[in-house]
Amino acid sequence: MNPYIYLRVLRHADHTVFCVQDGQKSYYDPTFGRRMAYSSGQQVKRSVLEALTDALNVPMAPITFNYEINKAGKMTNKEPWSPCDPHYVDQLIGGWMRAASENYTVKRRSPLSISAMRPLHPLLGGLEMEAENLTFDRSDRPENHPVIVRMEGQKEPMTGEQIDKWLNENCRTLPRRHWIPDNRRASGLFVFDVAIDLRRLFCVSTNPHEPELTPEMIEALKNEGWIESENTFGHCLVMPKEKRDEVIPALAHALLNWRITSNQARTFSLMETLAVAISDNANTLAGAIRTKLIDDGGDRPKAKPIVDDSVGADVFVTLPAAGYFATSIESADALAAAERDLTERMQAFDYERQK
Known part of the structure; x- marks a missing residue:
């Protein structure tokens, strides 16, 4: 069984701002000569983890903030500390790192690889041309x-x-x-991609040479029923099935239903999901949700969004999608069906017996 699940999600954003700290984030597309709005993969990941903990009604892990005051009385920020504790679901799914001088470094790579949310095509989304004064x-x-x-x-x-x-x-x-x-907002069709590494999803390594856990945490997890096993990365502990069965549906929901929120109401957009493609082959996602350039004799070509369910990926199209591209497969329960598909794929993997 392929140990990866690949996910592509197409969303519509309307007159919004993904990042408000220093204006809308953007990058330059050299092919079409346009500046493109985007939401970073880190921001998407943070939003997913917030949706996950909200769905499970559990707190996010407490982060310890460290400050140092020098002899002149100046206070400086030092590295924040993660608890490095898989009891917190945002740590288990999001990963951690803690380098402490009094102990060895522990780090866990997230089982989720998440792209930036960026325009489906440079001609179909990006920064609005006119800046505004707020x-x-x-x-x-x-x-x-x-x-x-x-x-x-x-x-x-x-x-x-x-x-x-x-x-x-x-x-x-x-x-x-x-x-x-000089504020600019983002509108258009935006896409983001996720790769889920099932080998790491509910497994934490006990390899002492590249430690993810302290010895004390390893013993605590064993006492709580975490299963000793082995995967391609070495010896590990696997979260018990009853706990996985709680997390998996919530994670599927979070990946499809997260939102970027802000304390500034002007930035909110429904960011409604238009289409979802799921596969164990990353190449099929690029064909399932794509664009095609159309030259109609005008000053410049136009980009046509295409959602295709015949290229090998499972495709789900929501009702609002029909307002942005031609489709005959939209349905009212598309997102619920996509959640079930993701849930079943994650539940089907044999986490205890990978080798």
Whole structure:
């Protein structure tokens, strides 16, 4: 049995922002000369892990943040510590690394390889051409929103009388509005790919030369019923079946139903899923969800999205997809069927007897 499951998901994003820290992330496509919006694989992975823990109603692993204060009183950030504990499902699926001076390094590579979410084709999605100026506006009720003004080099703020005097002398006002210039949003058809390594999915290595676990954690897992086994990477411990049966459906749900959320409501988009392709052959995914250039005699070619269920992958098409490309296989239960397909593929693998 092929130890990999490959997944491609096509989504529609509408007038949104994938990353709000420093504007929308983008890269340049040299073939078509366009700047493309994208969501990094790390951001997609984080969103998947959040959806997974939400589905199981369990907390994410606690991360220890380390700070150091030098003799001059300056505080600096040091490397955060993961608990490196497979009891936390986001650690088991997401991987970990901890390099501690008082102990040896432990690290686990995630069994999920996740691509960036990027346009299906440079002509079908990306940054909107026009930039916009956003506002943080509280000018409608200025009395409800105080202001603080400090003169440069002064620690104490100016009093109300001093502010009024300065404003009158300089013919100025204090608006309760801040402009956020040159913001761009993303729209179009976006795709991301996932490779699931079933050999690693529920197995943690006990190899002492490349340790994933501390000796104490190995003994704790054995006492809790984790099964001693061996895979192509060496000796390992396998999560018990009853626990796998809880995680697998939740992971299938998370991979198909995650969302990028933000504390800024302006960035939210349904990012509805249009099509899903699942296979044990990565090459079939590229044919199942693809594009075709059409030259209709205009100034430039056009890209036509194509979803094809005849190339060897299991393909699921949702109802909204019919608004973006021609299809006759859309269905109301497409996502539920895709979840079942993923779940059955993960459950069919023999995790205990890989060798």
